[in-house]
Amino acid sequence: MSRRYTSSTQAIPPVGDMPNHVAIIMDGNGRWAKKRFLPRIAGHQRGVETVRAMVKACISRGINYLTLFAFSSENWRRPVDEVSFLLSLFVRMLQSEIGKLDANGVRLKVVGDLSAFEPRLVALIREGEARTANNSALTLTICANYGGRWDILQATNHLALAHPEKAGTYGEADFAPHLAMAYAPEPDLFIRTGGEQRISNFLLWQLAYSEFYFTDGLWPDFDELALDSAIDSYRRRERRFGRTSEQLGMSAQATSGTVKTDDA
């Protein structure tokens, strides 16, 4: 069921015009609400509309993986009321959206330390994942109680338990399959809305060679046009993965089958 993981530091992934995997830190909900003299939770509610729009936009653009940071392992530090609103919003979303996601061919995955959630929420997550497991239009990953450091540590612990005999010789190929998102290729494009230029403990391992795009726009205002601006920026990048520009030109020639021969 899970796809074989290839680390970008071991093998260079195919680079297309359209990113295959887009990962987003959805930030700025609170500020969106504050600007309108609304409670912060109104911003979170509005942010859900953007999530719906992005799922549709990714499907229509042929993007295969969309990963959204919904709740970080540090977000428990927020006021209790806001945390419980976010968790209940997640429950309501799972209840009301799974049918639509399924009908649109979306495979849902939720990654993070789910042990902190109440059993009812975990059951809804597992049901939603099971119901959509065979869909292939888009893999939508929601990172909930997720932290990049948590992910690296849980992978390390699983690897150590699975292969104690190899301790001291673990390599990337041993480690990476234990990461929470081992079923997905690494993100090609990382987007953060809301103006901050930091990772905030998102996918630390997997962003090693992603292209970064930061925008001041707030998440509830993010739309298809804004996504296309990010993709345009992505298209202008030269993804070298450690190589030189000249090498890229050569490999393009070699793989495109248009190596120049005699004019005759």
Ligand code: IPE
């Ligand atoms: C992102 O928006 C949503 C979550 C972190 C759950 P914020 O709530 O962080 O919005 P700002 O950054 O306060 O504007």
Ligand code: IPE
């Ligand atoms: C990152 O946003 C987490 C999510 C979007 C879920 P935050 O708003 O929590 O990040 P910081 O605290 O500004 O770094």
Ligand code: MG
């Ligand atoms: Mg924020």
